[in-house]
Amino acid sequence: MNPSLNPCDVIADFPLFSGLSSEECLSITSAGRLFEVAPGEFFFHQGEDSTMLYVILTGRTKLSQITSEGNQVIVNYFGPGEGLGIIMALNRMPYPLSAEAIEPCTAIGWSRDAMLDLMKGNSQLALNGMNMVGQRFTQMQNRFQELATQRVEQRLARALLRLVRQFGRRTEKGILIDISLSREDLAQMTGTNLYNVSRILSKWDSDGLITTGRKQVTLLKAHELVVLAEDIPPPSHTPE
Amino acid sequence: MNPSLNPCDVIADFPLFSGLSSEECLSITSAGRLFEVAPGEFFFHQGEDSTMLYVILTGRTKLSQITSEGNQVIVNYFGPGEGLGIIMALNRMPYPLSAEAIEPCTAIGWSRDAMLDLMKGNSQLALNGMNMVGQRFTQMQNRFQELATQRVEQRLARALLRLVRQFGRRTEKGILIDISLSREDLAQMTGTNLYNVSRILSKWDSDGLITTGRKQVTLLKAHELVVLAEDIPPPSHTPE
DNA sequence: CGGTCACTTGAAGTAGGTCAAATTACGTGG
DNA sequence: CCACGTAATTTGACCTACTTCAAGTGACCG
Structure with a gap:
């Protein structure tokens, strides 16, 4: 009691x-x-x-x-x-x-x-x-x-989406993943290295999908990440 | 009853x-x-x-x-x-x-x-x-x-060792993995493709570690496979 | 303000994926 | 038993994703 x-x-x-x-x-x-x-x-x-x-x-x-x-x-x-x-x-x-x-x-x-x-x-x-x-x-x-079957970019996208589901917190800028999360951490989650993660996050950052900071990631366009996570590789060259 | x-x-x-x-x-x-x-x-x-x-x-x-x-x-x-x-x-x-x-x-x-x-x-x-x-x-x-952490060769070695534990059968030549087991099957177990598997098995075959046949593998030197499975990458260049 | 730590970016190397083609084994039906 | 068709496998060549090393930049902490 x-x-x-x-x-x-x-x-x-x-x-x-x-x-x-x-x-x-x-x-x-x-x-x-x-x-x-x-x-x-x-x-x-x-x-x-x-x-x-x-x-x-x-x-x-x-x-x-x-x-x-x-x-x-x-x-x-x-x-x-x-x-x-x-x-x-x-x-x-x-x-x-x-x-x-x-x-x-x-x-x-x-x-x-x-x-x-x-x-x-x-x-x-x-x-x-x-x-x-x-x-x-x-x-x-x-x-x-x-x-076993996906490329790093897809795995990273999925990892972020999983983390958002667990730790996502709405902020005025977007959805913040509310834990301390270094590039190295993400690498260890996705079976790659921090350099690779850094490059991919930088790309997404400049594409406006996310904003990154020291040990933190905020999603801006979650939907686009979902598209990436579900694969659909970009058409490499337009076949007629 | x-x-x-x-x-x-x-x-x-x-x-x-x-x-x-x-x-x-x-x-x-x-x-x-x-x-x-x-x-x-x-x-x-x-x-x-x-x-x-x-x-x-x-x-x-x-x-x-x-x-x-x-x-x-x-x-x-x-x-x-x-x-x-x-x-x-x-x-x-x-x-x-x-x-x-x-x-x-x-x-x-x-x-x-x-x-x-x-x-x-x-x-x-x-x-x-x-x-x-x-x-x-x-x-x-x-x-x-x-x-997440190992290269294909190690994963393949481990897969074979696992299969031997489950399906190994002593024959006069070595330990046969006693199921129908194509290169494709092994590839799907190790997260790679059949070409890669075929190359690695061919190498091991010519090194005398295994003998391969159509849809079957026999281990000759299981111990050497264990060494491969536990990694220890070959010394790339001899440091003094 | 100096040091450490996280992160970025470049350049070079490599494992492994992909495509194409040749080769080998197997099974079936003649 | 042989010939044929099919499926499994091998091998080469190329290419890309990824790793690794190295050097630098920026951020936080005391």
């Missing part, structure tokens, strides 16, 4: 809790613990044994992976309602990626065993977990396909 | 049934139906509404996806014990890919609702399902990373 530790009003429409009564929400959340993570700190690091899983209440988190060759790949950014470590914690494997707070974050965390017990006793919860994993699987698969 | 419709002895160590009693296995399998799918036929097509999910008993299946631009991507090959449509059927979304039998297949199939009911009544089953989805997620993520 402690509202500060049981923000059920907030989490009621989180996917993990959908279809659950408020009593169930209460007992599930009270089996966990509230965490606060400062920007730059990590919920967990890639390779660590996965003992905890979290659902974000507030703040944004960056999920990234480092390859054996030392290349970093940004897999995703997560915000409120999304789960961290759900997949792996329930599979008893080391975390395959690192989760870093890029803003002050609060989250509810459970130990793996606690969550497994909860799920065993509440199959709706287990199904919700499975749905979340499934969602992420689909996203991942789409990005895989993207990477 | 009909052994032909309830091959519990076979499925006992399938991941979906792990930790379940034979009574539970029995009641779960009997809620499903046995399917036989001939080579070239499909369990389901991409985009169809996902009403059924399957667990393969025998035979191999190819999972592929077609992009909006018409490019095909081979996501995976699945064999006995693996699930088809688990992710999507439980998420109430259209199948994101097509599942085609490449050998005579038998599988148990359930309607989505039947499986959801079973899982609601048996949370171990739900957890098993989640584990399977999690496994596939991890695989997908690794391949994503691969595609």
